[in-house]
Amino acid sequence: MxxxxxxxxxxxxxxxxxxxIAKDAAIxxxxxxxxxxxxxxxxxxxxxxxxxxxxxxxxxxxxxxxxxxxxxxxxxxxxxxxxxxxxxxxxxxxxxxxxxxxxxxxxxxxxxxxxxxxxxxxxxxxxxxxxxxxxxxxxxxxxxxxxxxxxxxxxxxxxxxxxxxxxxxxxxxxxxxxxxxxxxxxxxxxxxxxxxxxxxxxxxxxxxxxxxxxxxxxxxxxxxxxxxxxxxxxxxxxxxxxxxxxxxxxxxxxxxxxxxxxxxxxxxxxxxxxxxxxxxxxxxxxxxxxxxxxxxxxxxxxxxxxxxxxxxxxxxxxxxxxxxxxxxxxxxxxxxxxxxxxxxxxxxxxxxxxxxxxxPNTTPPRFKQHAIVKPRYGAFDANTAEGMVPGTYAVQAHLTSTFAVPTFSAFEAPSTSTSEFASALTHPVFPSSLLAAGLAELSGSAAPARAYTAGADAEAGAQKQAASADFVAFDSVLPAQQLEAQNAQLREEVAALKRVQRATFETMERLRREKKALESKSARGSAGGAGGAKFEEEKRRSEERWRGLGRTGKWEDEGGDEDEE
The missing domain is CATH 2.130.10.10 (YVTN repeat-like/Quinoprotein amine dehydrogenase)
Structure with missing residues (x-):
C-alpha cells in the first residue's frame, strides 16, 4: 500500500x-x-x-x-x-x-x-x-x-x-x-x-x-x-x-x-x-x-x-x-x-x-547514513592548490545496494560490464588488471625535478613538486626519446650501484681474512712478550682503518695507499 x-x-x-500536544514539541x-x-x-x-x-x-x-x-x-x-x-x-x-x-x-x-x-x-x-x-x-x-x-x-x-x-x-x-x-x-x-x-x-x-x-x-x-x-x-x-x-x-x-x-x-x-x-x-x-x-x-x-x-x-x-x-x-x-x-x-x-x-520492487538506496559527521572547516584544504584529495578525507556511510559478484580468478580480467571499482570491491583480491594499472602509474612517477620535463613549464612544475614532500606524479606517456634517455640514466645508476656493491664485498672479505690471521698470531704469541705487543699494535691499526672506512668509505693500507669502495 x-x-x-x-x-x-x-x-x-x-x-x-x-x-x-507534547511539551516543547516543534517538528x-x-x-x-x-x-x-x-x-x-x-x-x-x-x-x-x-x-x-x-x-x-x-x-x-x-x-x-x-x-x-x-x-x-x-x-x-x-x-x-x-x-x-x-x-x-x-x-x-x-x-x-x-x-x-x-x-x-x-x-x-x-x-x-x-x-x-x-x-x-x-x-x-x-x-x-x-x-x-x-x-x-x-x-x-x-x-x-x-x-x-x-x-x-x-x-x-x-x-x-x-x-x-x-x-x-x-x-x-x-x-x-x-x-x-x-x-x-x-x-x-x-x-x-x-x-x-x-x-x-x-x-x-x-x-x-x-x-x-x-x-x-x-x-x-x-x-x-x-x-x-x-x-x-x-x-x-x-x-x-x-x-x-x-x-x-x-x-x-x-x-x-x-x-x-x-x-x-x-x-x-x-x-x-x-x-x-x-x-x-x-x-x-x-x-x-x-x-x-x-x-x-x-x-x-x-x-x-x-x-x-x-x-x-x-x-x-x-x-x-x-x-x-x-x-x-x-x-x-x-x-x-x-x-x-x-x-x-x-x-x-x-x-x-x-x-x-x-x-513494490523498488530499488533500495545505494547507501544509508546512520550518523552525521560534524563539520570541520578547513580540515581538508591542504592540497587544494594541486587538486589532490587529502589523505585524511574519508566517507562514513553504510552501503546498502547489492553489488554483482561475478565468477573470475585473481589472474584473469573480469568478463562483466561492471565498473572497475565494483569489480575490485567484490573480488576476493585485487584483480590483476587493477594491480597492473596501479604499478604502471607508480612506475611512471618520477622525481620532482623530472615530472614536468615534457611540458613548457618545467622549472615552475619542479618548484611546485619540490615544495611537497608527498608528491607523486602521474603524467601521461612521454616521448620515446625521453623514455630512452631516462632508461639509459637508470642503467648507469644500476651499474654504479653494482660496482659499489662489488667493492664492498671485497673489502669485507679482506677484513675477514685479516681478522683470521690476527687470531692465529694471537694464539701462537705470548701474552707478555714482544709478539703480544706487536699483535696489539696490529690490532689497534686494524681497528683505526675499520673506523676510517665507516667515516669516509675508503680503506687505508699501511703504506698510505687508499682503495676506493
Missing part, C-alpha cells in the same frame, strides 16, 4: 501548548494517505521559513535567530546533534542525494557541509544582505541563492565542492557565481525550481516587490514577470511544472496556471507549446485575475507562511500563522479541511511532503 507523509515545523511558540510528522494521523514529533526547535530540510535518515532544522542547526535522527526518533556555525543561518537546503547540506547566512555567505565526511566549504560574502532562500536543481549541478538585497545568484555545485581550483591564477574563482538574476526591486522571499533534469528547467522567485519572476536559470534569461495583488510569502510548484502557487498575509492562496488563457495567449495558435518559452511574450507582464485567488473559510487562520503540493498534484497543504495546517482540493479549487483540530503551539513556518513509500 502506498503511503504519503508530510512534515511541518513551527517558529517561536507564542502561546502555551495545549494539553494534547511534527503526519501521515496524509491513506489515513490522516500524526506519526512522530521532535522537540526543542524553532525554525524560521525556509529553514527545514529532510533526508531519508535525518531532519535538519536551523534555529531562529541562532547560529545553530539541530540534527534529528528519523530512525532513532531523537535529537542526534547540535551543530554550531560561525554565523546565523537564514535558510537551508539539501543537495547531492542528501549528502550535502547547503546553508545561507545572515552575512550573505553560502556554506556547504558534506554530512558524510565533515568537510565544510564557505564562500566569500556573495550577497550584500542576508540569504533568505535556497534552491537546488534535481541534478544537483546548480544552486540558486536569493537574498534580501533583491539579487539571485546561480552557482555550480561541482565547482564549489571541487578540490581543484578552476584557475591556477585565482583559486577563489570557483567560489564565484555563474551569473546573477537581478530583475527584482526588493528582497527575495521564496525560491522554487522545476522538476526537469534538462536545460529547459525553470526557476520561480517571489519578492517583496509584489511580483514573481520565472527564469531560465541556465542562461539567466527572464521568461515571464507576474504582478501580484500583495507580497508573496511562499511558493510551491506543481509536480508536472504546469502551475505554481503562492500564499499571502491574509491567509489566501493564488494559483498561476501556465496554460491558462489568463496567463498567456498563444500568439501562433499552438496551445500545446509551453508558453513560458515564447520570446514574444517575455517582456509582457502578466496580472492574474481575482478569480485565481482561493480564500480560507475565515480570516482567523493567519498569514500563509508555507505550502507544499502532494505527489499526484491534487492536494495543496498550507501552514498558517495561527498554527493551523489547511488542505485544499486543487482540481476543485476549494478549501477541503483543517488537518489540525488543535493548533500547533507556534506559527507553521515550514511544511513539505515526503517521498511516497510502498512501491
Amino acid at each position: 502506498l503511503t504519503e507523509h508530510f512534515i511541518a515545523s513551527i517558529g517561536a511558540p507564542d502561546k502555551k501548548p495545549n494539553t494534547s 511534527f510528522g503526519w501521515e496524509s494517505q491513506p489515513h490522516t494521523a500524526q506519526r512522530f514529533l521532535f522537540k526543542k526547535s524553532a525554525t524560521p521559513p525556509n529553514c527545514l530540510a529532510v533526508s531519508a535518515s535525518h531532519v535538519y532544522a536551523a534555529q531562529l535567530d541562532k547560529a545553530v542547526v539541530h540534527i534529528y535522527n528519523r530512525e532513532k526518533g531523537n535529537q542526534e546533534a547540535t551543530v554550531p556555525f560561525p554565523e546565523r543561518i537564514g535558510c537551508i537546503a539539501l543537495a547531492c542525494e542528501d549528502t550535502v547540506l547547503v546553508l545561507g547566512s545572515d552575512t550573505g555567505r553560502i556554506f556547504l557541509w558534506e554530512t558524510h565526511t565533515g568537510r565544510q566549504i564557505a564562500t566569500s560574502q556573495a550577497h550584500l544582505q542576508p540569504v533568505t532562500a535556497l534552491a537546488v536543481d534535481p541534478t544537483s549541478n546548480f544552486l540558486l541563492s536569493g537574498s534580501a538585497d533583491s539579487s539571485i545568484h546561480v552557482w555550480s555545485i561541482p565547482s564549489l565542492l571541487s578540490f581543484a581550483p578552476t584557475s591556477s591564477s585565482n583559486q577563489n574563482l570557483q567560489h564565484v557565481p555563474l551569473h546573477t538574476l537581478s530583475a527584482h526591486r526588493n528582497g527575495i522571499t521564496s525560491l522554487v525550481l522545476g522538476h526537469s533534469s534538462s536545460f529547459c528547467n525553470i526557476a520561480i522567485s517571489a519578492s517583496k516587490d509584489n511580483s514573481c519572476i520565472i527564469w531560465d536559470y541556465h542562461t539567466g534569461n527572464l521568461l515571464r514577470t507576474i504582478l501580484l495583488p500583495s507580497t508573496p510569502l511562499c511558493l510551491s510548484l506543481d509536480p508536472a511544472d504546469r502551475a505554481f502557487y503562492t500564499g499571502y498575509a491574509d491567509g489566501s492562496v493564488q494559483i498561476l496556471d501556465f496554460y491558462s488563457p489568463h496567463f498567456s495567449l498563444a500568439s501562433d495558435g499552438d496551445e500545446a507549446k509551453n508558453p513560458l518559452f515564447d520570446s514574444a511574450q517575455a517582456t509582457m507582464p502578466v496580472q492574474p485575475p481575482p478569480t485565481t485567488i482561493w480564500n480560507p473559510p475565515t480570516a482567523d487562520f493567519g498569514a500563509t507562511l508555507a505550502m507544499s503540493v502532494s505527489y499526484d498534484g491534487c492536494t495543496l497543504l498550507t501552514g498558517h500563522g495561527s498554527g493551523k495546517i489547511l488542505a485544499w482540493d486543487i482540481p476543485a479549487a476549494r478549501f477541503v479541511a483543517d488537518l489540525t483540530t488543535t493548533p500547533l503551539p507556534g506559527p507553521t513556518t515550514n511544511i513539505a511532503f515526503l517521498p511516497v513509500t510502498g512501491y
